[in-house]
Amino acid sequence: MKNISIASGVLAIAGVLFLIGMWWYGTPCRTGCNVLLIMVDTLSAQHIKTYGYDRDTMPKTTAFFEKGVIFENASANSTWTLPSFIGMYFSDIGSRVTYADLEERTRPHLQKELRNHGVNIRTIRAVDNDFFIMDAIQRLYNPEEIIEGTGEYNPFTLGVNTLNELSNSEKPFFLLVHTFQAHDPYRPAPQYQSLFESSDKYTEVSLNDLLEAGKRTPLDMEQADIFRLRYDQQLAETDENIARFLEGIPEQTLRNTVVILSADHGEAFGEHDRLLHGTNGLYEEEIHVPLMMRIPGVTQKRIVEPVSLMDMSPTILSFMRIPTPEEFNGDDISVLIQGGSLGERTIPLVTGFPYYVTPETRTNPPKFLKDAGVVGVNRELITPKVVGVRRGSEKVIKELLPTEKIFWFDLASDPEEKNNLAVEGATPPTELMEVLASIEKVTLR
Ligand SMILES: [Zn+2]
Incomplete structure (x- = not known):
């Protein structure tokens, strides 16, 4: 009897070890991956067939990522570049970053x-404005590691060489490619100007056209x-540009690199009488962004749980096997890829970033901007006027100014x-109203 119980004990232990082994083996990036993050500025998920x-x-881009993980409900937490990236x-x-x-x-x-964990960091970004505060902020953290281009510059051409250089190094790497190719004013190259509409007579859209159209209410929907x-x-x-870049990634690099594509916000075309983005609206056309990942060893998956850009940093650290600081408010969403759950979460949304530019900072920029070599500031203060929250498929938007108004969808x-x-008289659930109150508190201080 004793031998049998020893034998079954050994078997049980072996079984447990086998299961742990399977779990370990099934864990993506178990010894750490490199991360390549492609951020397509102003890419709305609602304009992608996926x-x-x-x-x-x-x-082409979606064919690459559809072999991996598609997050169906990813939100930007804000509607324009700066608060989105900072967050x-x-x-x-x-608005909670001071x-x-x-x-x-x-x-x-x-x-x-x-x-702090010895990662090789590179950023390739096309700068769309003469002043770009984010570069200033980034420069504070990685003074020598920014590679910039301006205007119509295509960051993907530089991306191939940088990726090769990083892949040949012993150190793990994080490469961020941030492109403005989807950003207004929309100027497709001649070979794309008759795409999707054979009867279309190409007329160029200027930035002025867009700004003028946005001022008219109601919007001219034909123009939109x-x-x-x-x-x-x-x-x-x-x-085409992204696909060419992706095709250039050596097979060997893909074996230990997570490739992520996402966006900082979407774009509106009159859906709620708004155009472009950063419009003080938190509707899905400006908030719903793509989030797609190619992860070594992980095949086709679609995840419906709502996630947001706040989750990006903890998830990237997790792929690289770097501990996540307690102060991070987002979650490691790779847990969802492995079939786990994060419970019911709320996703905070806010339209602005109150610390950007005030009349004082324009004449006397804060020290961190001076340190980063920024001398001129040319954008108006955008006061956050709308806050929002999402839980599951429920979403509440609260307009704060000029008068309070609640939208619940x-x-x-x-x-x-x-x-x-x-x-x-119908009101959204108390817990959601409490989340809104907490965002409001930091937003209007
Ligand atoms: Zn942007």
């Missing part, structure tokens, strides 16, 4: 953590449709956010 759009704007780096919403956080540089930040077409044509051109039955449930 997410249900009727035009196939990005066939992503600090794993928070942009000038002091930037000046003191003690608060955990993606690049800071990577740097032309903007939409130009944007889609521009996405097709961007698709069920995205499952009303994906276009046309049916406000907060009418006739």
Whole structure:
């Protein structure tokens, strides 16, 4: 009897070890991966076929990523570049990151953590404005590691060489390629100008056209449709550039590198009487972004749980096997890829970043901007006027200014956010209102 029980004990232990082994083996990047993050500025998930759009704007890029993991419900936490990126780096919403956080540089930040763990960091970014505060912030963390281009510059051409250089190094790497090719004003190259609409007579859309159109209420929807077409044509051109870059990644590099594609916000074409982005609206056309990943050893998966850019930094650290700082507010969403659960989470949304530019900072920039060599500031202060929260398919938007207004949607039955449930005395769940109150508190201080 004793021998049998010893034998079954041994078998049980062997079984447990086998299961642990299987789990370990099935864990992606178990010894750490490199990470290549492609951020396509202003890429709305709602303009990609993978997410249900009727035009196939990005066939090559999506063919690459559809072999991997598609997050169906990824949100940017904000509607324009700066608060979105700042929030992503600090794993928070942009309005909870203060000038002091930037000046003191003690608060955990993606690049800071990577740097502390010996990661080779490179950023390739096309700068779309004469002043770009994000570069200034980035420079504080990685003074020598920014590679910039300007204007129409294609960051992917430089990306291939940089990736090869990084792949040949012993150190793990994090490469961020940030392109503005999808950003307004939409100017597709000639070979894309008749795409998607054979009868279309090409007319160029200027930035002025867009700004003027945005001032008119109600919007001219025929004009908005032309903007939409130009944007889609521009996405097709961007698709070629990204695909060429992806095709150039050596097979060997793909074996230990996670490739991620996402965006800092979407773009509106009149859906809620708004154009472009950063419009003080938190509707899905400006918030719903693609999030796609190619992860070594992980094949086709679609994940429906809502996630947000706040989750990006903890997830990247997890892929690189670097501990996540407690101060990060997002979660490691690679857990979802392995079939795990993160429970029911709320995703905070906010339109702005109150610390950007004030009349004072324009004449006397804060020290961190001076340190970074920034002398001129040319953008107006954008005060966050709207806060929001998402939980599952429920979404609540609260306009703070000029008067308070609540919008409550069920995205499952009303994906276009046309049916406000907060009418006739109906109020959203208390827990969601509490989240809104907490965002509001930091937003209007
Ligand atoms: Zn942007």
